[in-house]
Amino acid sequence: MVRVNENYLKLPGSYLFSTIAKKVNAYTEENPGKQIIRLGIGDVTQPIAPAIVEGLQQAVEEMGRAETFHGYAPDLGYGFLRGTIAEQDYKARGCSVEADEIFISDGAKSDCGNIQEIFHESCRIAVCDPVYPVYVDSNVMAGRTGEYDEKTGKWSRVIYMPCTAENGFVPELPTEIPDLIYLCVPNNPTGTTLTRDQLKVWVDYANENGAVILYDAAYEAYISEDDVPHSIFEVEGANTCAIEFRSFSKNAGFTGVRLGFTVVPKELIRQGVSLHSLWARRHGTKFNGAPYIVQKAAMAVYSPEGKSQLKEQISYYMRNARIIYEGLREAGLEVFGGINAPYIWLKVPGGMSSWEFFDLLLNEAGVVGTPGSGFGPSGEGYFRLTAFGTYENTVEAVERVKKMPYLRK
Numbered sequence: 001m002v003r004v005n006e007n008y009l010k011l012p013g014s015y016l017f018s019t020i021a022k023k024v025n026a027y028t029e030e031n032p033g034k035q036i037i038r039l040g041i042g043d044v045t046q047p048i049a050p051a052i053v054e055g056l057q058q059a060v061e062e063m064g065r066a067e068t069f070h071g072y073a074p075d076l077g078y079g080f081l082r083g084t085i086a087e088q089d090y091k092a093r094g095c096s097v098e099a100d101e102i103f104i105s106d107g108a109k110s111d112c113g114n115i116q117e118i119f120h121e122s123c124r125i126a127v128c129d130p131v132y133p134v135y136v137d138s139n140v141m142a143g144r145t146g147e148y149d150e151k152t153g154k155w156s157r158v159i160y161m162p163c164t165a166e167n168g169f170v171p172e173l174p175t176e177i178p179d180l181i182y183l184c185v186p187n188n189p190t191g192t193t194l195t196r197d198q199l200k201v202w203v204d205y206a207n208e209n210g211a212v213i214l215y216d217a218a219y220e221a222y223i224s225e226d227d228v229p230h231s232i233f234e235v236e237g238a239n240t241c242a243i244e245f246r247s248f249s250k251n252a253g254f255t256g257v258r259l260g261f262t263v264v265p266k267e268l269i270r271q272g273v274s275l276h277s278l279w280a281r282r283h284g285t286k287f288n289g290a291p292y293i294v295q296k297a298a299m300a301v302y303s304p305e306g307k308s309q310l311k312e313q314i315s316y317y318m319r320n321a322r323i324i325y326e327g328l329r330e331a332g333l334e335v336f337g338g339i340n341a342p343y344i345w346l347k348v349p350g351g352m353s354s355w356e357f358f359d360l361l362l363n364e365a366g367v368v369g370t371p372g373s374g375f376g377p378s379g380e381g382y383f384r385l386t387a388f389g390t391y392e393n394t395v396e397a398v399e400r401v402k403k404m405p406y407l408r409k
Contacts, residue, residue, distance in 0.1 A: 007143040012150065016133055016374035017041055020358075027362055037397040039324070039385045040368040042188070042342070044253045046316060049309035052252060055300035059293040073289030076280070077104025077261065081295045085261060088302050089246070095233035101265050101276065103283050106290050108218045108247035108260040113138035114286075115214060115243060115262070118278040119180060126159035126178035128171045130189055130372055130379030132216065135182040153377040162378045163190060165347070169336065170198065177209045183232075184216040186223060189375050189384040190345045191337025193228045199235050206241035210270065213242040218260075221251035221314055223340045239265040243275070250342070252301045252310055259294050317342045320394040321387035327398030328385075331407050342387040348372070349407070357383050365400035 013019070020040055028036065048056075062068035076082065082099040090097035105111050112134050116125075121144050127135050136158060139145050146156030154160060159178045161171035169192040171183075183202065186193045194202070206213050215232040223230055232238045244263040248254035264276045289295075300306040321338040328335045334347035348357040354371035361367050361383075370386075372379030387394065401407070 005141065007141050010140055010145075010148060011137060012148055016370070019374075020368065020370065023358070023362065024368055031366075034366050036362075036366050036368060037389065037393045037400070038368045039387075039389050039394070039397055040370045042250070042386045042388055043255050044250065044317075044388050045390050046253055046313045048253045048257070049300075049306060049313065051300040051303055051306040051309055052297050055297035055306075056257075056293060059296035062296070063293060070292035073104075073292055073295065075284035075287075075289065076100065077102065077289060078292065078295045081298055082261075084299060084302050085246075090231060090233060090263075093230060093234055095231055096239060097231075097233055097263055097265070101263055103262045103264065103279060104290055104295060105260050105262060105283075105287065106258045107249065107254075108216065108245040108262075109134055111245050111260060111262045112214070112216060114282070115245075115279070116142050116144070116180070118275060118282055119212075123179035124157055124159060124176075125180045125182060126161055126174050126176075127182045127376070128163050128184065128187060129160040129377055130163065130375030130382070131182065131184055132188045133375060135184075135214075136376075153373070153380070160377065163187070163192070164378055165336070168192070169345070170194065173201070173205055178211055181206060181211050181213045182216070183213055184218075185228075185232075186219040186341035186343075188216075188219065188341070189343055189370065189372065189379070189382075191339065191341035191343040193223065193225070193340045195227045196229050196235060197227075199229055199232060200237075203232070203235050203237045203241060207237055211241065212268070212270070212275070213238075215242050215244045217244055218247040219250055219341045220246070221310075222318065222342055224318075225340060228340060233263070233265075239267045241268065243268065243279075248298055248301065251314065252298070252306075253313065254294075254298075257294055257297070259290050259298055316391065317387045319387075320389060320391060323391075323394050323398055324385055324387060328401065331398075331402045331404075333407075338387070344385045344387070345372075346383050346385065348381050348383055354380055354383055360404075360406055361401070364404045364406060365397070367397045367400055 082102045086099040163169040169190040220230040232242045247260040264279045266276045268275045324344045325338040336345045354373045370384040372382030
């Protein structure tokens with residue numbers, strides 16, 4: 001008889017964003033004439049930049065001619081894109097990353113979930129708390145996290161690193177030594193970052209203890225402070241202890257196109273085995289590569305025109321972040337983030353739960369956000385709003401929040 005992977009059954013309840021969707025759908029049915037403003041899921045709203053659209057069009061035309069047609073992509077990705085990434089994202093910042101250490105994929109979310117497959121099931125993971133749910137969920141499905149405690153919201157074999165207002169939402173080194181350390185910088189959902197000196201502490205810790213840092217840099221394009229590295233490989237010693245994930249979704253609007261990449265240095269060796277070679281084997285066996293059309297279009301991201309246009313889009317979203325941050329403070333709420341990431345992390349008022357605040361915000365203002373508890377136990381009592389809406393909707397959402405009966409009592 002066929003048996004299912006019972007680890008999947010351990011995942012508690014519904015997926016965070018599925019629960020949000022159900023609540024929003026129910027509200028819409030009950031209030032058909034009311035406009036909902038969505039500041040929850042972190043999807044971009046600006047159209048793909050003209051330079052990238054032109055790149056897509058050129059690639060489509062090439063696919064329609066026999067002499068320029070492309071079939072399956074190379075396992076690691078096309079050399080023209082990997083070489084450009086190596087030069088402009090890494091070597092330009094002083095990082096020692098070569099083109100053949102870069103693996104092109106259909107997105108950072110896929111790679112963040114799949115990377116755990118090259119590690120033994122006994123490995124213990126450490127995660128910031130709160131943080132992006134994919135890290136824990138993918139390890140749950142692999143049978144690596146132990147048992148779930150509904151009262152605490154924690155897994156028995158996961159090492160949690162609380163990120164709270166008391167420590168500035170910056171994780172502290174765990175007292176238990178993990179095998180795999182997930183770091184998301186800038187962090188989703190809190191928007192906080194690590195300075196170069198702070199990141200060096202983590203690199204030294206991982207090298208000293210034989211751990212591997214899984215570094216999610218999906219939001220690096222939003223970094224505005226000079227002392228915050230855009231890559232972990234800007235820090236000396238990272239090539240022997242870190243794997244980095246990058247995405248074209250948030251910096252170039254590829255959420256509907258799908259493209260990302262992972263950097264696995266050749267120097268990263270555990271038990272005498274190159275993790276670079278393991279990931280190459282996994283990548284080549286299970287993944288046919290992102291389409292030529294998408295990889296060719298990504299070249300426009302690195303063109304002068306593309307850089308200029310994308311800089312404007314990032315500025316657009318960060319202006320939204322500033323509007324939300326300042327508006328919520330004027331409304332009397334305690335808020336964080338919005339400087340190096342397109343996320344605002346707010347303290348839920350009145351001692352209510354994050355889901356209670358979700359319902360209040362939806363019913364009183366018609367605004368959708370994300371309950372902090374969905375990002376981990378320490379997220380309870382907080383709430384995430386994103387700057388990825390349109391400027392007009394962002395302004396309207398803030399005005400609605402200011403007029404909420406609850407806040408005006």
